[in-house]
Amino acid sequence: MKLFFVLALFSSISALAQISYDGKSGPGKGTLSSTNERREKNATKARDAKNSKTARKTPSKDPNLAKYYINRKTSPRPNKIQPVKTKLPLKIPPGSRIALIGNLLLDAERRFGHLETLLHQHYPKHKLTIRNLAWPADEVDLMPRPDNFGDLDQHLHYFKSDLIIASYGYNESFGGKEGLPGFRKRLDQFLSHLKTQAYNGKTAAQIILLSPTASENIAAVNAGDRNNENLALYTQALAEGAKKHSIGFCNVFNGTKTKITASKLNQRTIDGHQNNIHGHHQFANIAFKALFEKDPTALNEDLRQLVVDKATQFHYRYRPLNTFYYTGGRNKSYGYLDFLPAMRNFDLMVANRDTAIHKTVATGKLVNPDDSNLPKLDDVLLSRGANKFLSPADELKAFKIDPRFEVNCFASEEDFPEMACPIQMRWDKHGRLWVSTSVTYPHVYPGQKPCDKIIILEDTNQDGKAD
Numbered sequence: 001m002k003l004f005f006v007l008a009l010f011s012s013i014s015a016l017a018q019i020s021y022d023g024k025s026g027p028g029k030g031t032l033s034s035t036n037e038r039r040e041k042n043a044t045k046a047r048d049a050k051n052s053k054t055a056r057k058t059p060s061k062d063p064n065l066a067k068y069y070i071n072r073k074t075s076p077r078p079n080k081i082q083p084v085k086t087k088l089p090l091k092i093p094p095g096s097r098i099a100l101i102g103n104l105l106l107d108a109e110r111r112f113g114h115l116e117t118l119l120h121q122h123y124p125k126h127k128l129t130i131r132n133l134a135w136p137a138d139e140v141d142l143m144p145r146p147d148n149f150g151d152l153d154q155h156l157h158y159f160k161s162d163l164i165i166a167s168y169g170y171n172e173s174f175g176g177k178e179g180l181p182g183f184r185k186r187l188d189q190f191l192s193h194l195k196t197q198a199y200n201g202k203t204a205a206q207i208i209l210l211s212p213t214a215s216e217n218i219a220a221v222n223a224g225d226r227n228n229e230n231l232a233l234y235t236q237a238l239a240e241g242a243k244k245h246s247i248g249f250c251n252v253f254n255g256t257k258t259k260i261t262a263s264k265l266n267q268r269t270i271d272g273h274q275n276n277i278h279g280h281h282q283f284a285n286i287a288f289k290a291l292f293e294k295d296p297t298a299l300n301e302d303l304r305q306l307v308v309d310k311a312t313q314f315h316y317r318y319r320p321l322n323t324f325y326y327t328g329g330r331n332k333s334y335g336y337l338d339f340l341p342a343m344r345n346f347d348l349m350v351a352n353r354d355t356a357i358h359k360t361v362a363t364g365k366l367v368n369p370d371d372s373n374l375p376k377l378d379d380v381l382l383s384r385g386a387n388k389f390l391s392p393a394d395e396l397k398a399f400k401i402d403p404r405f406e407v408n409c410f411a412s413e414e415d416f417p418e419m420a421c422p423i424q425m426r427w428d429k430h431g432r433l434w435v436s437t438s439v440t441y442p443h444v445y446p447g448q449k450p451c452d453k454i455i456i457l458e459d460t461n462q463d464g465k466a467d
Contacts, residue, residue, distance in 0.1 A: 059379040065340040068347065070150035070158055071327045078157040083195040086206040086248040089293040092119075094126040097160050097200065099133050101152060102167030104274060105213060105283070106134035110311035112277055114284035117304040118296045120361045122288070127358045131159050132311055133318065140168050140183075140190040146323035148331070153197060155318070161199040163206045170212035170273070173227065173234040184237050191245040207247040208291065211235040213283050214257035215273045223272025228257060250290035252283055302366040303357065309369070310353035313446075317346035322442045338442070341378040345446035348374055374446065411435075411457045411466035418455050433457040433466065 069075070092098070098119070100106045109115055110132045120128060133155050135143065143152060156164070168190075172183050191207070199205050212235065215227035235253040242249035256268070256279075268279030275283055281299070288296040320326050326339045352369045359367040390398065392412040401407055411433070413419045424436040435455045444450055457466035 062341075062378065065344060065378075068340045068343040069327075069331070070154060071148045071331070072145075072150055072154070073148055075150050075154045076157060077153055078197040078199050078201070080196050081198040081204050083204045083246070084206060085246040086208060088248045088250075088291065090206075090208065090248060090291045092123060092126065092128065092163060094123075096126065096128055096162045098128060098130045098163045098165065099156055099159055099161040099199075099205075100130065100165050100167075101133045101138075101156070102210070103134065103138045103170055104136040105167040105170065105210065106132065106165070107136050108275055108280055109134070109284075110315055111308065112275075112280040112284075113304045113307035113311060114281045114299065115287055116307045116311070117299055118284055118288045120303065120307070120357060121297050121300060122292065124361045127354075129354055131314055131318075133159075134167065135319075137171055138168070139171050139186075141186040146327060147329075148327040149323055150327070153199075156197070156199040156205075157201075159199070160201060161205050162203075163208070164194065164199075165208045165210065166194075167210040167212070169234040169238050170231070173212065173230040176230055177233065180233060180237060183234065184241065187237065187241045188244070191241055191247065195245055195247060207245075208250060209238055209242045209247055210250050210287060211238050211253040213273070213275065213279070214253050216258050216267070216269055218267055218269065218272050221272050223269075224258065227273065248291070250287050252286045252290065255286035255290075256283060300361070300364075303360050306353060306357050306360060306366075306369075310350055310357060313346055313353060314350045316444050316446075317343055317350065320443050325442050338380045341375075342443065342445055345374050345377065349446055371447070377445065408464045410459070410464065416455065416457070416466070418453055431459070 100109060116130050119130065133152065135145075137144075145151065150158070168187070169183075172179065172186075175183060191209075195204055195207055197204065212231050214231060215223040217224040231253055235251060239249050239251065266278075268276060268282055270276050285296055320339070324330055326343075331339070349369070349371055352371055352373070356367045356369040392409040392414065396407060396409065399407055411419065419435060419437060421437050421439045421441065422435050423438050423441070426434050428434060433456070435457065436452070437455060438452045440448060440450050440452055459465060460467045
């Protein structure tokens with residue numbers, strides 16, 4: 001009988017060592033327990049394997065970077081002000097700053113960009129500035145965020161929002177008929193607050209409230225049959241709330257509702273509710289017609305791609321995955337020196353794409369973004385690992401192996417370059433090793449694209465090495 005173990009060696013060259021054990025007991029001094037005892041005795045003699053400081057001085061903090069730090073504790077909040085009425089058909093002044101907030105319906109806009117593209121095409125000389133602050137699963141009174149992450153008010157204020165387009169009601173609809181009274185109350189409180197904030201520092205924002213889109217029956221689940229009755233009730237509640245607060249309302253539920261089971265050719269969702277690209281385009285057309293009481297023009301695909309690129313760069317800035325460095329526990333050390341210069345550059349990249357969008361829609365000719373104005377990223381705090389970087393072969397030579405064990409290299413970065421920067425691994429029931437890698441840790445830098453991977457390694461010929 002042989003027992004197999006895997007040892008992960010995280011060095012400059014990533015390697016996974018496989019250890020086999022013959023199952024025979026040995027003398028007391030060779031048992032695993034006695035080995036552990038010897039290790040404990042020698043622990044005080046071993047050098048700490050944590051990173052050590054370099055001789056380089058810690059970079060100084062630039063006080064001008066503080067304005068890029070949007071956090072719940074210290075970032076500015078808007079003042080209260082008298083609300084303004086929002087009437088349809090909507091009229092948007094030149095230079096308006098438009099914020100999208102709410103749940104997955106508008107979060108998907110950052111991937112597809114149809115609605116924003118139609119807005120730019122409708123006002124080709126207005127130089128509209130649009131930011132997507134939507135967050136999947138948000139409700140009118142439930143917006144979970146990472147530790148110390150700036151809340152909705154703070155982000156709307158940072159952006160100086162003039163017009164807010166909001167999507168709510170889908171998540172809340174799972175409360176059914178019994179949840180309607182509570183939803184109406186929460187919606188009333190939310191709109192009462194939202195319409196009385198001077199996010200742009202001068203006036204209250206215009207507000208447009210979108211209903212949820214309808215669910216559809218698909219092969220896997222009859223989502224339309226299950227959801228649409230409740231969605232209709234919550235759409236009506238949203239319409240009543242919008243009327244009470246004198247804000248605009250767009251019913252996109254009725255226009256997207258279908259009574260037939262969609263075929264794969266015309267299916268507009270990926271799961272019965274979340275829009276695919278076809279469904280999102282349909283939603284955008286319906287929303288546009290509700291906003292302006294006219295049909296949209298044909299979509300400019302080059303412009304849409306620019307819009308998606310801009311939304312992607314803003315997403316990296318608005319929702320960095322490693323918020324522990326940005327707003328959390330490491331924001332005063334690594335975060336200040338590492339994240340804030342990146343946020344500054346992301347803001348510039350997004351503004352550069354705004355300019356390209358404005359020129360493209362005004363001229364009808366594609367204008368690519370120009371990022372030549374990006375400053376060099378500031379110096380960061382450096383440290384040095386205590387361990388020497390060895391090849392897998394040299395690592396193996398350094399082992400002191402109990403004679404009952406055999407050790408071989410199962411996989412390394414030498415054979416599989418995609419294994420660079422492993423951070424986690426797990427075996428599955430088929431004997432395959434799944435390795436999660438992250439070359440963009442601790443976050444995506446401006447100008448980069450995420451390139452993290454999950455690598456699946458399998459020994460198909462049973463020679464102890466991944467093939």
